[in-house]
Amino acid sequence: SDILVVAHGQANDPFWSVVKNGVEKAAADTGANVEYRSPETFDMVAMSQLIDAAVNQEPDGLVVSIPDADALSPAIERAVAAGIPVISINAGADVSKSLGALLHVGQDEFTAGQIAGAKLAQMGGVNGLCVNQEVGNVSLDQRCAGFEDGFGGTVTVLPTTNDPAEIESKVRAALDSDESIDTVLALGASTAGEPSVAAVKASGRDVMVASFDLSAPFLQSVVDGDAAFAIDQQQFLQGYLAVNFLALNAEYGLMPGGNVPSGPNLITSDKAAQVIDLSAQGIR
Amino acid sequence: MSDSVQIQTDERIGAESFGAKLMKRPELGAVAGLVLVLVFFLITADRSMFTLAGVINFMTPAAQLGILAIGASLLMIGGEFDLSIGSMVAFSGLFFAAATVTMGLPLIVAIPLTFVFSAAVGAVNGAIVIRSGLPSFIVTLAFLFILRGLSLVGLKLATGGSTQLRGVRDVVETDWLAPVFSGDAFTGVFAMLARNGLIETFKSGAPKVPGLPVEILWFAALALVATYVLLRTPAGNWIFASGGDANAASNSGVPVKAVKISLFMLTACCAALVAIITVMDAGSTDARRGFQKEFEAIIASVIGGCLLTGGYGSAIGAFFGAIIFGMVVIGLTYTGIDQDWFQVFLGGMLLLAVLFNNAIRKRVTGER
Amino acid sequence: MSDSVQIQTDERIGAESFGAKLMKRPELGAVAGLVLVLVFFLITADRSMFTLAGVINFMTPAAQLGILAIGASLLMIGGEFDLSIGSMVAFSGLFFAAATVTMGLPLIVAIPLTFVFSAAVGAVNGAIVIRSGLPSFIVTLAFLFILRGLSLVGLKLATGGSTQLRGVRDVVETDWLAPVFSGDAFTGVFAMLARNGLIETFKSGAPKVPGLPVEILWFAALALVATYVLLRTPAGNWIFASGGDANAASNSGVPVKAVKISLFMLTACCAALVAIITVMDAGSTDARRGFQKEFEAIIASVIGGCLLTGGYGSAIGAFFGAIIFGMVVIGLTYTGIDQDWFQVFLGGMLLLAVLFNNAIRKRVTGER
Amino acid sequence: MTHPIIHMQDIKKHFGNVIALNGVTFDVTAGECHCLLGDNGAGKSTFIKTMSGVHKPTSGEILFEGKPLSFSSPRDAMEAGIATVFQDLAMIPLMSVTRNFFMGREPTKGRGLAKRFDLNAANDICMEEMRKMGINLRAPDQAVGTLSGGERQTVAIARAVYFGAKVLILDEPTSALGVRQTSNVLSTIARVRAQGVGVVFISHNVRHAMAVGDRFTVLNRGQTLGTARKGEITSAELQDLMAGGQELATLDTSLGDTI
Amino acid sequence: MTHPIIHMQDIKKHFGNVIALNGVTFDVTAGECHCLLGDNGAGKSTFIKTMSGVHKPTSGEILFEGKPLSFSSPRDAMEAGIATVFQDLAMIPLMSVTRNFFMGREPTKGRGLAKRFDLNAANDICMEEMRKMGINLRAPDQAVGTLSGGERQTVAIARAVYFGAKVLILDEPTSALGVRQTSNVLSTIARVRAQGVGVVFISHNVRHAMAVGDRFTVLNRGQTLGTARKGEITSAELQDLMAGGQELATLDTSLGDTI
Numbered sequence A: 001s002d003i004l005v006v007a008h009g010q011a012n013d014p015f016w017s018v019v020k021n022g023v024e025k026a027a028a029d030t031g032a033n034v035e036y037r038s039p040e041t042f043d044m045v046a047m048s049q050l051i052d053a054a055v056n057q058e059p060d061g062l063v064v065s066i067p068d069a070d071a072l073s074p075a076i077e078r079a080v081a082a083g084i085p086v087i088s089i090n091a092g093a094d095v096s097k098s099l100g101a102l103l104h105v106g107q108d109e110f111t112a113g114q115i116a117g118a119k120l121a122q123m124g125g126v127n128g129l130c131v132n133q134e135v136g137n138v139s140l141d142q143r144c145a146g147f148e149d150g151f152g153g154t155v156t157v158l159p160t161t162n163d164p165a166e167i168e169s170k171v172r173a174a175l176d177s178d179e180s181i182d183t184v185l186a187l188g189a190s191t192a193g194e195p196s197v198a199a200v201k202a203s204g205r206d207v208m209v210a211s212f213d214l215s216a217p218f219l220q221s222v223v224d225g226d227a228a229f230a231i232d233q234q235q236f237l238q239g240y241l242a243v244n245f246l247a248l249n250a251e252y253g254l255m256p257g258g259n260v261p262s263g264p265n266l267i268t269s270d271k272a273a274q275v276i277d278l279s280a281q282g283i284r
Numbered sequence B, C: 001m002s003d004s005v006q007i008q009t010d011e012r013i014g015a016e017s018f019g020a021k022l023m024k025r026p027e028l029g030a031v032a033g034l035v036l037v038l039v040f041f042l043i044t045a046d047r048s049m050f051t052l053a054g055v056i057n058f059m060t061p062a063a064q065l066g067i068l069a070i071g072a073s074l075l076m077i078g079g080e081f082d083l084s085i086g087s088m089v090a091f092s093g094l095f096f097a098a099a100t101v102t103m104g105l106p107l108i109v110a111i112p113l114t115f116v117f118s119a120a121v122g123a124v125n126g127a128i129v130i131r132s133g134l135p136s137f138i139v140t141l142a143f144l145f146i147l148r149g150l151s152l153v154g155l156k157l158a159t160g161g162s163t164q165l166r167g168v169r170d171v172v173e174t175d176w177l178a179p180v181f182s183g184d185a186f187t188g189v190f191a192m193l194a195r196n197g198l199i200e201t202f203k204s205g206a207p208k209v210p211g212l213p214v215e216i217l218w219f220a221a222l223a224l225v226a227t228y229v230l231l232r233t234p235a236g237n238w239i240f241a242s243g244g245d246a247n248a249a250s251n252s253g254v255p256v257k258a259v260k261i262s263l264f265m266l267t268a269c270c271a272a273l274v275a276i277i278t279v280m281d282a283g284s285t286d287a288r289r290g291f292q293k294e295f296e297a298i299i300a301s302v303i304g305g306c307l308l309t310g311g312y313g314s315a316i317g318a319f320f321g322a323i324i325f326g327m328v329v330i331g332l333t334y335t336g337i338d339q340d341w342f343q344v345f346l347g348g349m350l351l352l353a354v355l356f357n358n359a360i361r362k363r364v365t366g367e368r
Numbered sequence D, E: 001m002t003h004p005i006i007h008m009q010d011i012k013k014h015f016g017n018v019i020a021l022n023g024v025t026f027d028v029t030a031g032e033c034h035c036l037l038g039d040n041g042a043g044k045s046t047f048i049k050t051m052s053g054v055h056k057p058t059s060g061e062i063l064f065e066g067k068p069l070s071f072s073s074p075r076d077a078m079e080a081g082i083a084t085v086f087q088d089l090a091m092i093p094l095m096s097v098t099r100n101f102f103m104g105r106e107p108t109k110g111r112g113l114a115k116r117f118d119l120n121a122a123n124d125i126c127m128e129e130m131r132k133m134g135i136n137l138r139a140p141d142q143a144v145g146t147l148s149g150g151e152r153q154t155v156a157i158a159r160a161v162y163f164g165a166k167v168l169i170l171d172e173p174t175s176a177l178g179v180r181q182t183s184n185v186l187s188t189i190a191r192v193r194a195q196g197v198g199v200v201f202i203s204h205n206v207r208h209a210m211a212v213g214d215r216f217t218v219l220n221r222g223q224t225l226g227t228a229r230k231g232e233i234t235s236a237e238l239q240d241l242m243a244g245g246q247e248l249a250t251l252d253t254s255l256g257d258t259i
């Protein structure tokens, strides 16, 4: 069977490369013919065109992420109208059903932020910094909003580019100019999380750092006690399960009855050590 | 004065083939590259790429890019750059969405307003470049950041905190002007063709392609008008002259400043057109719209034969350049090439296409 | 022939102030902008920005950018662009990390190898530009994609599926050559200063700034060497000439092709240097390193007074340009301004800085 | 003497700390050819550039047909009826001969939206005007950058003559021209002068100046050395003035009357 | 007649479908000045560009000191001892006079890593050589783009003369020069010729050619009309040949011997 995956994250994004690895594993396991595609940048107009291109090939299943329902709905509805089974992953849990997708595999971003916020508040944080390395991506806005909600204290958003050197300096600058900041939540482990840890270390202050997603060095910081925890959404599952479900669907007409919450999953120091190796291999 | 045809018999002119004459024109230089890319995909890509639906599929992004590229190429021929085009797409998209959704204006008011507003921003760009004498690269770069930033701030203001403004589709759906700027043209014709089995349909019987996306019509129309202006009007001559050597042009009586400022306004309006079309199609806008489009527009223009240094190029070249770029970007997804290799292929195809262009042109024109 | 000093008394030369003479130099044009930015932050930013730790904090990214900008500015003066610098950072970073981690080579082998390898890629870039006669914009753009893509493919190969190659710190930590390319210099001096209360310390007594990050030293050294080469060696003259008018230069006996290819190699080596420094500092590399750095390097060069059309500019200007850019990028975080305005602010400051530069220069040199 | 078309009074022009013109007074009347002579770097080109709107004078007054005037651009000067052949020719190498010829003043046909550049007419006029000057162009769409030095100069002259209305300014127009083309240009000057156009002619060739000039003004190091009418001055005297009064190098061969 | 330094045999040069040279044979020997004359567009500049390594001939042979040779770049030609003043001067407007003067052949001081461009020496030489040609520069670091036309041409000539080793090629060197500077250039030609350098001199001025030339070759429409030695031909005959045999325009004034 032919299955196409169209996602908003690029193959060179450390996070999405794990999704892609999941996709490939599922392809190997099921024997399905699978391709992963994404726009050059976070570009919803281009992404809808990629979905159109995929629909034109009339695959036996289509996996999409839905970070902007308005922009992507015509293309997704066209796929559904063409009779192609669609599963959504990662972003779009709220709209997946209404657009005609069979189910969604992923985490609810706002909830994930909330959980992280609550945990950090419980650990004693009152003044938070939310480091956003992809300004304009709504999923990331939702995380900061959830963080603020769950945290209770004040939260400042720090928009940055995705250059680690710049992020390190900016986090450092934010810490230096506001003595009251005691918590940093980064929205991506390798781009924002690792430099945040470095900045906090250099500042010599006692500041908690947590991050969305995983990376081996960040997990190491968790193990070493330099970071509090990482929020894992097990994106390998998003790629793997979606393709697997669609392959089974194509072969036997099987399909689970509801959404699969692949996260959020807090990785604290007790669990971090076990996942470092898997993370280094691009599985977590 | 028709005796001037005598020169046709100059003994110092060798024979020149028709092909050589054609390839000498910057308008047609990009054709060789297009043919190469076409042949490549005909061989390697999934057959669905060259069905009607497939062609429309790669022509749609090509057209959106092409509208920007035509503006960029005229400006580049006129000797300047505009790096703020991409941000301008986001900014005028925000303006347009706010005008329709937040303020509830009808399209007949919102669209002209958006164009006037964008042209004004373009004029500011141009005026600063002209008055300061600074390179347009750095001035419009500043606007790249400023407009992008203002889009973010504006969106948050308009939505009360989100970076995405939704609901445009709902408010414009019933507007009589909507079909000119969004959706598909000739849907009746396509439906008829589908009923008669002349074009492909889904199992459901609906035509795979409901119509011709309006941006393709806009793209083609703009390319024609721009070519006409460049080659057949005084304004076109002024654009070439201003870009070729602003000093010499001004000394010969060309109103260089007015020409350049108009071109900045035109480029901004092209960005506004793309913004209007894509916002209406998507039904929403966000702070990242048009990201890096300035770059792609310049790429398409250069593939199409424009010189970065100004004074040389064509709108038709930019037209083909945009199609080449659009075809390569979308086409690679039809080939089954692993996404990991995507950028390697994109770069390789671009390089091959321009090298091939160049080799063919040198060969036919006998340049040393 | 010392009687040539006679001309000093030409009655057709008016008096010229020392300030005017200084500002005429492209090297110093950017200083006015730097002063403006500095004054702005001295007034608006939190005091911690101008403590030793604060200065080091913004100088570190500025230095990384500056190393690239100096290479880019020489190339730009020589009349060409390299859009592949950013991708080159990722690509040579991968090469370096693979050499140390995967192949276990000592730095004394791995580092020269990385430079040789990068220079070779630069030479390929240059050779294609020279031989095809295509604009370097489009050729290096192709390499922007190709190298970025190859970095991804290579990383996955080296790591067995991940896009991040780590463990560099562990293998190089003990290498005697490591201090030259990573960490801080003069740590002893800083510790001593801290002990004597001359620089700020943590409560623990350790200095807040353990030393001078090596990239700042490399940055300053490169700026000096590049300035010396440009202004005081035949090669410098050839660079200006090649960029000013390649035809005229070649007709006057300048080996234009060799000059340009060497500049491409140099630029690639600057990218490799940044890659080595940042990979060793971070201990890892990933496929997105150096993203859009080509763009920022060109920005810094242009702020520093380089002409995009070639033949004019300076390395010292790029030095100040990188500092201005770095300071503006980091500086806003120290002010109380809402961070959503970041890009508006960045663009506005850039524009102000170059406009101010320009106004001051025009004023002192009396240009019309 | 008729009223001058342009009168330039005490023009000064500084570039930063360089003083290019230090008070030059000059006029040209209808139907006369006023030669502007002087050593290299004397300021001739700078002076005629202020006359044709390229430079704004640092100080001094310009009277056009008796009224004070300041051109804010070359286009203004052109519209007032001044056509100039600049020493650097003001040509765009990448553009065709015809497009250069008509740059800024393109002939159109059609009206309203259909108003367009009449390329056929332009090509014909251009080829014909070039032929009159002694150059048979291969094709009107040849890029100016591929023309020979003299061919290029001829395009600039033919263009100025074609558009010259009241004043025609020629900055060393014959410097790169062949024998035949030079003779054509000089006779063209004589012709347009006879039609009542005022001509300003810059040259380093005394013979050319004497052949067509009515008055001669010599500049030296940014200042006027004086103005003489035809007949008041001999070739040799003029040549001495042009050299700024300095001695000429002597040659083994009889170079005395060579230059 | 001594052995020629350069001998160009049956040179053809096509640009696309344009035939610029259609079989030209020419040589220059040590200590002679060989004038290359001809109408605008005859192919003179194209020809000397093939001689100095800028163009590769489409066909034909180049013998340098008797051996077949093909220069792959102007630098090669220079190293063989050919210095050229191109008609477009080959100057970089944004660079200073000194930097232009020494472009490609910078004097150095110091050794090894400390080897550097000796700017002081270069400035002195440059000012001095310009002075010899009759131009007192204000400062050696003035940008060439701000020099007057004649000053700029003088820089190009002074440079070529300074570096000219075996052959000096001058393409209309005096076209923009003042009286004094022209006389200096002509006497310079006489001087270097006396030193045994072979000079190729292109000019439209018959008097200049007759003053310094030993042989005269006339090109017409890409072909040689013939070569004459000094004394074998009169000024008037030469002038006729240069005009390509076509009639000259006549002037009301006595323009007969003007050109």
Ligand SMILES: Nc1ncnc2c1ncn2[C@@H]1O[C@H](COP(=O)(O)OP(=O)(O)OP(=O)(O)O)[C@@H](O)[C@H]1O
Residues within 6 Å of the ligand: D015, D018, D019, D020, D038, D039, D040, D041, D042, D043, D044, D045, D046, D047, D087, E146, E147, E148, E149, E150, E151, E176, E178
């Ligand atoms: N933009 C400028 N900046 C500085 N100096 C300038 C500028 N333009 C001209 N000059 C100087 O002014 C003087 C006069 O130059 P101009 O071109 O008017 O001379 P000219 O009389 O036309 O000489 P020529 O006969 O050689 O053409 C020259 O010495 C030149 O160096």
Ligand SMILES: Nc1ncnc2c1ncn2[C@@H]1O[C@H](COP(=O)(O)OP(=O)(O)OP(=O)(O)O)[C@@H](O)[C@H]1O
Residues within 6 Å of the ligand: D146, D147, D148, D149, D150, D151, D176, D178, E015, E018, E019, E020, E038, E039, E040, E041, E042, E043, E044, E045, E046, E047, E087
């Ligand atoms: N690159 C080129 N492409 C096409 N045609 C060219 C090119 N270069 C020169 N020509 C043509 O070749 C002919 C000879 O040009 P060339 O410059 O050699 O003439 P010339 O004898 O030096 O004339 P002048 O006395 O006017 O300088 C001209 O008609 C010109 O148009």
Ligand SMILES: O[C@H]1[C@H](O)[C@H](O)OC[C@H]1O
Residues within 6 Å of the ligand: A008, A009, A015, A090, A091, A137, A139, A187, A188, A212, A213
């Ligand atoms: O969930 C993903 C998110 O949608 C964005 O792409 O950034 C990386 C991940 O956190």
Ligand SMILES: [Mg+2]
Residues within 6 Å of the ligand: D044, D045, D046, D087, D171, E148, E149, E150
């Ligand atoms: Mg002059």
Ligand SMILES: [Mg+2]
Residues within 6 Å of the ligand: D148, D149, D150, E044, E045, E046, E087, E171
């Ligand atoms: Mg010539």
